Every structure is written in C-alpha cells, then in structure tokens.
Amino acid sequence: xxxxxESTRIAVGVPCGSPPEEARVALVPSVVPQLVKSGLDVxxxxxxxxxxxxxxxxxxxxxxxxxxxxDALEADIVVRVRGWGLDGHGNLDVxxxxxxxxxxxxxxxxxxxxxxxxxxKLVTLALDLVPRITRAQxxxxxxxxxxxxxxxxxxxxxxxxxxxxxxxxxxxxxxxPAQVFVxxxxxxxxxxxxTARRLGAVVQAYDVRPAAQEDIESLGAxxxxxxxxxxxxxxxxxxxxxxxxxxxxxxxxxMAQVVAGVDVVITTALIPGAxxxxxxxxxxxxxxxxxxxxxxxxxxRGGNCELxxxxxxxxxxxxxxxxxxxNLPSTIxxxxxxxxxxxxxxxLGLIVKDGRLALDEEDEIVRGILxxxxxxxxxxxxxxxxxxxxDD
Numbered sequence: 001x002x003x004x005x006e007s008t009r010i011a012v013g014v015p016c017g018s019p020p021e022e023a024r025v026a027l028v029p030s031v032v033p034q035l036v037k038s039g040l041d042v043x044x045x046x047x048x049x050x051x052x053x054x055x056x057x058x059x060x061x062x063x064x065x066x067x068x069x070x071d072a073l074e075a076d077i078v079v080r081v082r083g084w085g086l087d088g089h090g091n092l093d094v095x096x097x098x099x100x101x102x103x104x105x106x107x108x109x110x111x112x113x114x115x116x117x118x119x120x121k122l123v124t125l126a127l128d129l130v131p132r133i134t135r136a137q138x139x140x141x142x143x144x145x146x147x148x149x150x151x152x153x154x155x156x157x158x159x160x161x162x163x164x165x166x167x168x169x170x171x172x173x174x175x176x177p178a179q180v181f182v183x184x185x186x187x188x189x190x191x192x193x194x195t196a197r198r199l200g201a202v203v204q205a206y207d208v209r210p211a212a213q214e215d216i217e218s219l220g221a222x223x224x225x226x227x228x229x230x231x232x233x234x235x236x237x238x239x240x241x242x243x244x245x246x247x248x249x250x251x252x253x254x255m256a257q258v259v260a261g262v263d264v265v266i267t268t269a270l271i272p273g274a275x276x277x278x279x280x281x282x283x284x285x286x287x288x289x290x291x292x293x294x295x296x297x298x299x300x301r302g303g304n305c306e307l308x309x310x311x312x313x314x315x316x317x318x319x320x321x322x323x324x325x326x327n328l329p330s331t332i333x334x335x336x337x338x339x340x341x342x343x344x345x346x347x348l349g350l351i352v353k354d355g356r357l358a359l360d361e362e363d364e365i366v367r368g369i370l371x372x373x374x375x376x377x378x379x380x381x382x383x384x385x386x387x388x389x390x391d392d
Contacts (some may be wrong), residue, residue, distance in 0.1 A: 002204035004087075010357055012348070013075030014044040018085055018093065023051040023333035026079040026103075028341040029058040036063045039355030045072040050335035060258065076100065079344050081337075082327075084124055086113045090234035097121035100357065102344060104128050104141055107371045107382045108273025109301075113337045114382060117373040123359065126353075127343060128272070129379070130172060139365065143187040144339035148329040150191025150268065153295040155178075156328075157264045158199060160321055162291045166200025177202050181258055182221070183279055183304060184268035185212035192266045204258065208251075208269070209372040214235055226254050248277055257285035258265035265294045273385055290319040299324030 012035065014027045023326045025048050027035075042064040046056055056066055061351065065071075074095045078085075080103035087261030093112075094101070102330045107114050108259050111252050115311045120268075140378040155310040157180075158165055167177040182189050183206035187367040193216065203221040207213075216223040249317045259265050259280060265288075270276055276298035285294070285307055296308040307314055307322050331337035351359055351366065361367050361378075370378055 003185050005082070008227075009041050009355060010077060010352060011041045011043055011075035012329060013072035013078045014042065015069055015072040015078065015080065015085075015093075016045050016048045017051065017081060018083060020079055020196045021330070022327070023330045024040055024081045024340060025049040025052045025054060025333070026081050026337075026340065026344055028052070028054050028337050029064065029163050029285045029344040030060040030338075031341050032059065032064045035345060038352055039076075040348065043075050045065050045069045048072070049197075049337070052337040054334075054337070055303055068135065070095070077102065077348070079103070080105075081340060082106075083110070084113055084117050084122070085267055086110075086116060089344075092116050094122060096122055097264060099125060100125065100351075102127065102347060104145070104291065105371070107379065111386050112376060113275060113370060114386060115302075118377050119376055121375045123373045124371045125345070125347065125366075125369045126371050126379075127369065129369045130369070131364060132365065136368075139343050139350070141343040142339055144343055145329040145336060146188035146268075146330050147339070148336045149297050150266075150283075151195050152328040152332055153188070153266050153268075153297050153325075154192050154195040154199065154205065154264075155295045156325070157266065157295050158324055160293050160323070161263060164200075165196065174196045178264060179204075179262040180264040180266065181205070181262040181267045182268070183207075183225075183255070184266060184270070185209070185216050186270075188268040189266070190215055190219060192268065193221045196264070197221065201264070204262070205256070206254070215333050219312035224236040224254065226251060251277075252281050252284065253278055256281065256287060256322065257282050259292075260287045263289065263292055265292070265305075266297065267294065268297045269304050270298050270301055274301075274302050277303075278304065278306050282304040282306045285316055285320050285322070286318060287329050288320045292320045294320065294322045296322060300326040323369050 003024045044059045046063045046066050077100040084101045084105050102125045105126045121189050130136050130140050165178045168175040178201040180201040180203045182192045182205040193203050205216045205221045206224040213223045296303045296305045299308050299310045308324040310324050310326050
C-alpha cells in the first residue's frame with residue numbers, strides 16, 4: 001500500500017500540547033527551515049511553543065505560519081507529542097480522513113484511540129514503535145525522551161535525599177557518598193547511571209538483558225547479575241519482553257537484598273504494551289533505610305515498585321519516599337522538545353519525497369510505525385493485541 005498526496009506543498013500542523021498539561025511542543029523553530037526547504041508548509045498554533053521556551057516570533061522568523069488551532073488541525077500532517085488527539089468523550093481532535101498524525105501514541109496500550117483512528121480513516125504513525133535499527137536512530141523518540149527521564153529522575157532523588165551525593169573530605173570529617181541503585185539499563189537507566197556518577201554517587205545497576213552488562217560497566221557502575229539465557233529477554237525489535245512468574249520472583253528476591261543497602265533507587269523497567277513488572281515489593285521497601293528515595297519512572301504503567309502511586313508521593317512508615325512521576329520529559333520541555341522535534345523532522349524526511357507524501361510499507365521503518373490507514377488497523381502486532389483485548 002502506498003499513500004500519496006497530490007498537492008505540491010504539504011502542510012504540517014503543530015497544535016498546542018495535548019493533554020493541556022503537556023509542556024513540550026512537537027516541532028521547534030530551528031527545524032522549520034529544513035522542512036520548508038523539503039517542500040513543507042509549517043503551520044503552528046499560536047502559543048504552541050511558549051511553555052517550552054519557543055515564542056511565536058521565533059517560528060515566524062524561521063519561516064513557519066502562525067494560525068489558530070483549527071488551522072493547525074486542518075493540515076495534511078499533524079505532529080503531536082503524546083496521543084492522537086482523543087478527548088475525554090472518545091472523540092478525535094482531527095479534521096478530515098486520510099490525515100497523517102505523528103505522535104508518541106502508545107498504540108499497544110490505547111485500544112480506544114487506535115479504533116477511533118481507524119474509524120476516522122486516519123493514517124497514524126506511532127513514534128513509540130520505531131524499530132531499534134541503525135537507520136532509524138534519528139527517529140527514535142522513545143530514546144530521546146528517555147534521556148530526559150533518566151537525568152531528571154536522579155535530580156529529583158538528589159533533591160529529596162537527606163544526604164549529598166558526592167564523597168566530601170572536610171575539616172569536619174569525611175562524608176560518605178550516596179549509594180544509588182538503577183533498575184533497567186535502557187536509555188533512561190543509562191542516563192540515570194551517568195548522571196548519578198557525575199554527581200559523585202556510588203552506583204549499582206541491574207538489567208534483565210545480559211548484553212547490558214557492558215553498557216553498565218562502561219559508565220563506571222557495578223552490574224548486579226541474575227543469570228538468564230541470551231535472547232530470552234528481548235523481542236525481535238530490541239525491546240524488553242515479559243518473562244515467567246518464577247523469574248520475576250527471583251528478581252524480587254534479588255532486588256530486596258540490594259535495595260536494603262542503598263540510599264536511592266531509580267526504576268526504569270518497561271515492557272511495551274504491558275504493565276510494568278513489579279520488581280520492588282512492599283516487603284523490600286520495608287527493609288530499606290529510613291530517608292531512602294525511590295523514583296519509579298515506570299509509574300505510568302503501574303510502577304516497578306508495589307507501593308508506587310502515579311503522580312503521587314508516598315511516604316512509608318519507615319520513612320522511605322516513593323515518587324511516581326508519569327511524564328518527566330515534560331518537566332524539562334525545552335530540551336525534550338529539541339530532541340523530539342529532530343526525531344519528527346527525521347521521520348518527515350523519510351516519508352516526504354520531492355514535496356510529496358509517500359508511505360512505502362516495504363520500508364522497515366514505515367512498516368514498523370504505521371498503525372492505521374484506509375480505515376483499518378494495519379500494524380500486525382497492534383491488531384493482534386486489540387483482538388486479544390476484545391476476546392477477553
């Protein structure tokens with residue numbers, strides 16, 4: 001299947017963040033010239049970049065057109081940060097069939113939105129499904145935003161911890177460094193390790209994938225190992241996959257031993273389309289030091305800690321503080337938007353050729369991210385997951 005536009009110049013619309021509390025913007029002014037040069041007209045809703053530090057005047061100076069929300073939503077291609085524009089009543093914020101929508105849309109966990117997109121005959125491209133291949137690295141928005149998540153998680157922990165991170169030798173004596181444990185060595189976890197190390201902490205880390213050991217140790221952290229056969233922890237796209245209940249019990253036992261001796265725990269373990277695995281049990285938290293901090297970056301999926309509450313702060317009886325932020329990139333919207341915008345621009349460079357829109361399903365990247373087109377759910381894994389949900 002090929003999807004093509006007949007007009008000589010394609011309009012790309014940039015609406016304000018959705019939901020309203022989203023501070024990031026999908027395109028920043030600095031990428032507009034390259035898009036205009038490639039044959040695109042960029043239409044930005046007034047105020048779309050304000051919360052991320054990009055005023056309307058900057059967009060105009062770089063060649064974008066300012067308009068109303070309707071102007072942005074009537075474009076041939078609409079680029080968003082999160083979701084495809086589903087409101088609280090199940091309606092999609094779109095204007096016409098065959099419109100292309102690009103976003104981090106969580107299609108594996110959002111069956112209502114996917115079905116609505118198909119019913120509206122939208123062409124939806126999910127940046128969360130970008131395959132982990134070299135050619136697609138510039139479009140990997142999950143990784144770019146996870147970089148922000150890992151950094152901010154450590155900053156939050158350092159702010160809440162009643163200790164300093166680095167070892168200090170002073171006239172008043174020596175202060176021991178903070179002990180940090182990072183669970184998950186994907187992009188967020190590796191950035192958390194690097195940030196904690198830069199702040200002077202002693203860092204340990206764990207990942208279910210044996211191949212992650214080298215990455216962990218290259219950043220100066222000690223790798224905690226739980227033996228697992230090679231190839232058992234990743235799917236064919238390079239993302240983590242679910243393992244058996246017996247293995248998760250072994251993980252929980254190991255986690256309890258490690259967290260008992262640390263000051264900060266950063267958890268980042270996620271499985272696409274599934275609840276986050278529970279790795280830190282309530283009993284494990286009960287065994288932690290008073291004043292310890294857990295920052296659970298998997299809170300949006302239920303959390304890696306049994307006691308996590310999304311977007312809430314939980315303080316236990318033994319004075320362990322558990323933070324459950326669900327959108328850390330939005331708390332650093334300027335740099336998060338810069339990176340996300342480059343991911344979007346790279347994707348637009350792939351699907352716009354000679355001023356025309358062309359989605360070629362023979363291309364591995366397009367095939368991996370195309371969710372709906374022609375009124376149908378065309379992504380095989382998403383369709384299979386939705387059929388299983390319907391059967392349940």
